[in-house]
Amino acid sequence: MKRLKVSNNVIRRLPRYLRKLDELTENGVSRISSFELGHQLGLTPSQIRQDFSCFGEFGQQGYGYNVPALRDQIAAILGMDRGFTAILIGVGNIGHALMDNFCFAEWGFRLAAAFDINPELIGTVFNGVPIYSMDDLEKFLAENKVDVAVLTVPKEAAISVTARLTGCGIDAIWNFTNLELTEPNSPTIVENIHFSDSLLSLSYYVAERKDEIAARAARAEKQ
C-alpha cells in the first residue's frame, strides 16, 4: 500500500470510524453522508472528508459513503488484513482478562502464545492459547514470526522483559504496564494503554459539570 505520512490525530480517529461503521452495518445502514457521519461522531463533515482524503477518494459527491466499502478500506489501512501475530507476556490479572475477554481475531490478530513464570500456568492452555515458560521466550521468537508483544507483566519486570523483547528484534509492544518504555532512537513501536489518562479526562468532565451546576445555582440565588 502506498502511504503518505499521516498525522497521529488522523490515525487515532480511524479506529473510531471503524467502530461507527461496524455499528451502522449492524443497524442495516449501507450509505451515509459525511454530514451525518460527522454528526454521529461529533466531528465536522469537512474534518471527515479531510481525514479520508489522506488515503484516497472514498466518497462520491451527492451520494455519500458506501458503509461496507468504507469499512473495508479503513480496516485495510489499519492493517487488519495483514494476519499479524501477537504474543502475551504476563498472565496476571490484566493478561488473563485480555485472554479471556478481548477478541484479538476480531481486530485481525492471532494470539499465538502467552508466557509466564508461574509453574502452575506453564504448560496449560487457556482459551486455545498455550502458556509457555518465560525461559522459552527467545526460542519462540526465533522460531515464529511475531509482530506484537502484549506486555502485561508487573511494573517491576517491565524493563527487563522489554530489553529481552527488543533484543529479539520485536517490531512492536502493546504496553499495559503504565511505565514509559519509549527510548529515543529505539526502533520498537510502543503503544501505551494509559488508564490514568482516561480517568483524568473523565475527572475533567465531572469537575466541569459540577462547576456549571454551581455557577447556575449562584446565578439563581442572585436573581
Add this chain to the structure above:
Amino acid sequence: MKRLKVSNNVIRRLPRYLRKLDELTENGVSRISSFELGHQLGLTPSQIRQDFSCFGEFGQQGYGYNVPALRDQIAAILGMDRGFTAILIGVGNIGHALMDNFCFAEWGFRLAAAFDINPELIGTVFNGVPIYSMDDLEKFLAENKVDVAVLTVPKEAAISVTARLTGCGIDAIWNFTNLELTEPNSPTIVENIHFSDSLLSLSYYVAERKDEIAARAARAEKQ
C-alpha cells in the same frame, strides 16, 4: 473555577502534560520552555502555548514554565483536588486488576467500595476496599456521595447495570466493557476504555513500518 468551553483535543492532552511534568519533577527539572516541552512531547511550542491559554496565563516570556506550579495548575484543572469518590462494579479479571494495581489515590480519587454478585467475594475487603453485594448498590448510592462508577462487569450485564446507575443519578461512568453506553440526551458522562482502538493504532504503525521496509527493498532491487 471559571471555565471556558475547551475542545476535547486539548482536554485529552492535559493528562499527557501532567505525566510529562511529573517525570520532569522526578528528574529535578524545575523550569522548561514551551519549545523544550513541545520537543519532548512531539508538539509545537505554539500548540502548547495555545493549549495552556485556554486556562489563563501560565508561562512567562523568556522564562518558560515553572514545572511544579504548572503541574499543580493542570492537576487542579483536571479536578484532581476535588476529592472525587469512585465505586467499582464487577470484581472479575479487569476489576480485580484495577483494585490491585491501579492507584486511584494518585489521581485524586478515593475508591470507596466495590460490588459483585459472587458470594465468595461479597463481604470481603481487598486492598482496603470493601466488596458488597450488587443488591446493596442502590442503598449505597443513596447514602454515599459517589462521583464515578467504574464499570468492569461482563458485557452481558453492562446495559442493566448502567440503567441502575443512571437511575440513581450517577454523574459519570468509566466504562471498561467495550460496549457503547452513550445514549443521546443522557446526562451521564461516559468515558470508554477502548482496548481495540489502541491495538488498531498500533496495528497501523506496524503495517506502515512493514510497507516502508518493503518499499525500500523494492527500490534497492531496482538499482
